[in-house]
Amino acid sequence: xxxxxxxxxxxxxxxxxxxxxxxxxxLDRVISARMQGRVGPPILQPYYxxxxxxxxxRVSVNSVEGTYVACALVFACLAGxxxxxxxxxxxxxFVITLSSLFFIIAAYSSRSPYAEVGAARETLQxxxxxxxxxxxxxxxxxxxxxxxxxxxxxxxxxxxxxxxxVFLGLLFILTIKLRKSPFDLSMSHHAHxxxxxxxxxxxxxxxxxxxxxxxxxxxxxxxxxxxxxFVWGSPLSVLLAVVVALAVYFLEIWIDNNFARxxxxxxxxxxxxxxxxxGGVNLAVLMFI
Amino acid sequence: xxMLGFLIVFPLVAALLLMVARQDKAxxxxxxxxxxxIAVASVALVAMNLGTQTVLxxxxxxxxxxxxxxxxxxxxxxxxxxxxxxxxxxxxxxGLAQLALSLYFELALAHGMSVPYGLxxxxxxxxMAFIIGVIGSGICVYALGYMKDFQAHEPEGARDRRPTFFAxxxxxxxxxxxxxxxxxxxxxxxxxxxxxxxxxxxIGFTKTEEAINNAFRQIIxxxxxxxxxxxxxxxxxxxxxxxxxxEFLVIGVSNPALVMLAVVALAFAGITKAAQMPFQTWLLGAxxxxxxxxALLHSSTMVKAGVFLLVKLSPIMLVxxxxxxxxxxxGAITFLLCSFMAISQSNxxxxxxxxxxxNLGLITACAxxxxxxxxxxxxxxxxxxxxxxxxxxxCVGTAEHHIGSRDIxxxxxxxxxxxxxxxxxMLGIMCMFIAPFGMLVAKWATLVSxxxxxxxxxxxxxxxxxxxxxxxxxxWLGKLAGIAGEPENVxxxxxxxxxxxxxxxxxxxxxxxALLPLISAYMVEPYIVxxxxxxxxxxxxxxxxxxxxxxxxxxIVLFAGVGRASKARTVGVYLSGVSRDNAGRxxxxxxxxxxxxxxRNWYMEGVFGEKRIAPVGxxxxxxxxxxxxVMAAIGMPMML
Numbered sequence: 023x024x025x026x027x028x029x030x031x032x033x034x035x036x037x038x039x040x041x042x043x044x045x046x047x048x049l050d051r052v053i054s055a056r057m058q059g060r061v062g063p064p065i066l067q068p069y070y071x072x073x074x075x076x077x078x079x080r081v082s083v084n085s086v087e088g089t090y091v092a093c094a095l096v097f098a099c100l101a102g103x104x105x106x107x108x109x110x111x112x113x114x115x116f117v118i119t120l121s122s123l124f125f126i127i128a129a130y131s132s133r134s135p136y137a138e139v140g141a142a143r144e145t146l147q148x149x150x151x152x153x154x155x156x157x158x159x160x161x162x163x164x165x166x167x168x169x170x171x172x173x174x175x176x177x178x179x180x181x182x183x184x185x186x187x188v189f190l191g192l193l194f195i196l197t198i199k200l201r202k203s204p205f206d207l208s209m210s211h212h213a214h215x216x217x218x219x220x221x222x223x224x225x226x227x228x229x230x231x232x233x234x235x236x237x238x239x240x241x242x243x244x245x246x247x248x249x250x251x252f253v254w255g256s257p258l259s260v261l262l263a264v265v266v267a268l269a270v271y272f273l274e275i276w277i278d279n280n281f282a283r284x285x286x287x288x289x290x291x292x293x294x295x296x297x298x299x300x301g302g303v304n305l306a307v308l309m310f311i
Numbered sequence: 312x313x314m315l316g317f318l319i320v321f322p323l324v325a326a327l328l329l330m331v332a333r334q335d336k337a338x339x340x341x342x343x344x345x346x347x348x349i350a351v352a353s354v355a356l357v358a359m360n361l362g363t364q365t366v367l368x369x370x371x372x373x374x375x376x377x378x379x380x381x382x383x384x385x386x387x388x389x390x391x392x393x394x395x396x397x398x399x400x401x402x403x404x405x406g407l408a409q410l411a412l413s414l415y416f417e418l419a420l421a422h423g424m425s426v427p428y429g430l431x432x433x434x435x436x437x438x439m440a441f442i443i444g445v446i447g448s449g450i451c452v453y454a455l456g457y458m459k460d461f462q463a464h465e466p467e468g469a470r471d472r473r474p475t476f477f478a479x480x481x482x483x484x485x486x487x488x489x490x491x492x493x494x495x496x497x498x499x500x501x502x503x504x505x506x507x508x509x510x511x512x513x514i515g516f517t518k519t520e521e522a523i524n525n526a527f528r529q530i531i532x533x534x535x536x537x538x539x540x541x542x543x544x545x546x547x548x549x550x551x552x553x554x555x556x557x558e559f560l561v562i563g564v565s566n567p568a569l570v571m572l573a574v575v576a577l578a579f580a581g582i583t584k585a586a587q588m589p590f591q592t593w594l595l596g597a598x599x600x601x602x603x604x605x606a607l608l609h610s611s612t613m614v615k616a617g618v619f620l621l622v623k624l625s626p627i628m629l630v631x632x633x634x635x636x637x638x639x640x641x642g643a644i645t646f647l648l649c650s651f652m653a654i655s656q657s658n659x660x661x662x663x664x665x666x667x668x669x670n671l672g673l674i675t676a677c678a679x680x681x682x683x684x685x686x687x688x689x690x691x692x693x694x695x696x697x698x699x700x701x702x703x704x705x706c707v708g709t710a711e712h713h714i715g716s717r718d719i720x721x722x723x724x725x726x727x728x729x730x731x732x733x734x735x736x737m738l739g740i741m742c743m744f745i746a747p748f749g750m751l752v753a754k755w756a757t758l759v760s761x762x763x764x765x766x767x768x769x770x771x772x773x774x775x776x777x778x779x780x781x782x783x784x785x786x787w788l789g790k791l792a793g794i795a796g797e798p799e800n801v802x803x804x805x806x807x808x809x810x811x812x813x814x815x816x817x818x819x820x821x822x823x824x825a826l827l828p829l830i831s832a833y834m835v836e837p838y839i840v841x842x843x844x845x846x847x848x849x850x851x852x853x854x855x856x857x858x859x860x861x862x863x864x865x866x867i868v869l870f871a872g873v874g875r876a877s878k879a880r881t882v883g884v885y886l887s888g889v890s891r892d893n894a895g896r897x898x899x900x901x902x903x904x905x906x907x908x909x910x911r912n913w914y915m916e917g918v919f920g921e922k923r924i925a926p927v928g929x930x931x932x933x934x935x936x937x938x939x940x941v942m943a944a945i946g947m948p949m950m951l
Contacts, residue, residue, distance in 0.1 A: 024853035080879035084794040088879065089872045100861065110854050112755055116746030117861065123745055123785060130789030133896065134884035138910040145785045146913065152778035160762055160770055223885055294775065302771045309765045
């Protein structure tokens with residue numbers, strides 16, 4: 023039964039998440055533009071871009087890249103389906119990592135110097151944020167009493183009240199996961215970076231469109247992770263979660279526009295230090311009190 | 312019971328035949344036939360006893376006891392002979408010490424103690440029998456083709472020592488069966504010592520100076536473990552009053568203080584055999600041996616004997632804090648640090664070795680936690696690690712003979728140069744670290760069991776270790792996946808026997824990942840229920856099935872989806888618009904000359920280098936083990 027629900031949820035997520043993600047991406051572009059003193063594109067611009075990409079000729083440096091990217095998208099949707107149907111948070115975390123891996127392999131498979139640099143950096147980014155993500159799942163378990171996301175709806179108080187330090191840790195690595203500056207080492211949408219496209223250098227047309235859609239899905243999933251910290255038994259809490267998620271998204275955009283890209287050493291060390299302090303200390307406190 | 316005897320004796324017969332067979336054809340026939348017979352017999356044994364509780368067989372024989380005593384002497388004799396020949400003092404001293412202890416034990420203590428039920432099976436030993444019988448003999452078949460190439464690379468006129476090689480491989484299998492089926496701890500000890508000696512001979516097989524040195528390092532470390540085992544036996548005989556492993560475990564659970572020192576000593580033996588830090592260097596050194604040896608040592612034998620013993624002890628660990636803490640910490644620290652060090656390695660076999668040690672560390676930590684959930688995780692870690700690691704070693708061995716290197720940087724473009732092999736290798740790598748494949752499901756269960764026990768240190772270690780694991784596997788995977796130009800396909804000359812073994816491992820891997828929920832229900836859970844009385848399973852069946860679906864998807868993509876001709880127009884990669892020969896990745900440089908764009912992987916020597924990290928682990932774990940011995944030795948008399 024759970025399997026069926028998860029699969030249906032995955033299909034629904036695959037339809038709905040791109041819509042929400044697309045709007046978020048449009049919002050990102052508008053807000054970023056305003057922060058930079060520009061008017062910016064219409065809010066549906068990401069949609070227009072992807073529609074145009076989908077209509078372009080299939081051009082690729084090898085025959086496998088598109089397949090890997092499609093896999094990455096499928097697993098991103100599966101992860102979203104697991105999460106939004108209230109499934110196991112750890113499984114969700116593992117499946118989204120699988121999605122990242124396929125994205126990385128897609129870049130490696132091109133054997134293009136820029137894409138390979140991007141892929142290596144993306145691997146490093148995964149290594150940087152992974153400990154905090156796992157500790158977040160453990161923190162969730164300790165606060166909610168279960169790894170099932172649906173458990174939040176039977177709580178008396180949102181889990182952020184007990185694992186707020188873990189929440190802060192999540193906010194830190196969220197910047198890496200969303201590939202926002204200062205942690206946009208593998209690929210970026212700021213034209214002034216030393217390597218701009220990195221991972222996606224060799225992806226074009228429909229393949230690039232899939233990558234964009236995957237990012238939308240990822241964004242919606244990660245915002246779900248943020249929101250889950252603020253949900254409890256009360257139905258109104260979902261509204262609160264949405265508001266918080268939007269606020270966090272705005273914060274990410276603000277960070278993106280105000281910090282310069284850092285070196286990998288700083289990213290790795292700071293992300294691991296945050297995981298150790300925010301995750302480790304919070305969990306230790308929960309265990310021993 | 313006849314089946315157990317057959318599995319123990321038959322490989323010995325095969326070994327004898329292999330010693331006398333000097334023709335390639337005869338050897339091929341014997342190895343193929345014996346491997347198939349052993350595999351079929353062990354599968355039959357598993358099938359006949361599927362889901363069994365512990366079954367003890369009434370079997371005691373003074374003759375076997377005498378043989379074991381004699382074998383102990385012969386083993387030490389061989390070691391002493393080598394120690395004298397190569398003037399290695401430590402090996403000699405430790406060998407003599409062990410001989411003294413084991414003779415004292417056998418003649419003075421064990422003589423009056425009989426173990427009426429000499430043999431047993433339970434679901435854990437069945438799992439081990441499956442691993443030894445199917446994967447171990449698969450590796451023996453693989454060795455046929457590999458050793459032909461190996462012999463061809465030897466200098467002209469070199470003596471053909473392959474008969475010895477294959478004989479030792481089969482003796483190894485037999486000794487492993489002895490370890491997993493013996494209820495009489497004295498017999499188990501003999502099997503234990505035979506595996507030590509066999510791996511010593513296999514590691515030193517090439518007789519180069521490096522091989523001899525590494526073989527001696529192995530024997531010295533494992534003799535230490537053997538001494539630990541002998542001490543445990545003496546304590547069992549004098550204090551606990553039994554040599555039956557089953558009774559020992561029962562007594563241990565009800566009276567942990569009585570067996571504390573014995574368990575610490577046995578766990579120490581297990582830790583040395585499982586190559587945990589500070590003993591990790593023997594397994595790293597073992598890679599000088601021909602690749603089938605590495606595959607055998609890493610996947611189905613030797614190190615698995617170590618973790619098998621630890622997992623067996625885990626019910627006692629649950630109630631006995633001193634050995635539990637020691638095993639948990641040693642395992643966890645090893646997992647973390649060896650995962651880090653794997654990042655800094657570019658030699659494929661060394662990466663595999665570090666990953667083996669790290670995963671054994673995880674199994675060790677699970678055994679130390681000792682809850683039903685942790686044992687569930689440990690058993691799956693053992694199973695999947697055995698399959699995936701043997702697949703990877705076999706692939707690396709074959710690649711080495713065809714591309715002339717075992718360096719990951721030289722595996723560029725393997726996806727085109729050895730298309731089938733690269734896919735198998737990618738499958739093996741994926742199984743080692745990524746969901747939904749088996750190892751990750753087991754790690755998932757490990758995490759849950761740590762959380763249940765509130766082991767904050769272990770949780771944090773697992774989180775960071777897993778992140779490091781992602782790094783070193785993903786970058787290797789990336790190297791394999793690269794496609795550029797149309798390099799020559801060099802895998803056409805791979806031996807049939809090698810393909811057969813690789814295919815066997817790949818099929819086993821996919822089947823065991825996809826059927827994980829069934830394996831859990833019929834092979835792993837029965838053991839846990841029979842030992843703990845309750846069922847502990849950290850990952851629900853529904854989630855396991857979701858994983859199975861994802862496995863099927865990934866396998867289909869890897870073997871049917873990628874590599875097909877696509878309709879897309881193929882273009883060159885982006886080389887800043889100044890490319891000369893796009894397939895060769897060359898471009899026009901600033902002096903109008905030609906440069907090649909190459910990308911090397913990230914090794915981060917400064918952060919994760921061996922020199923920085925290894926001493927930390929060695930120091931920590933040595934202190935932990937010394938402390939555990941002291942506490943057990945002082946604490947036991949006080950608590951009794």
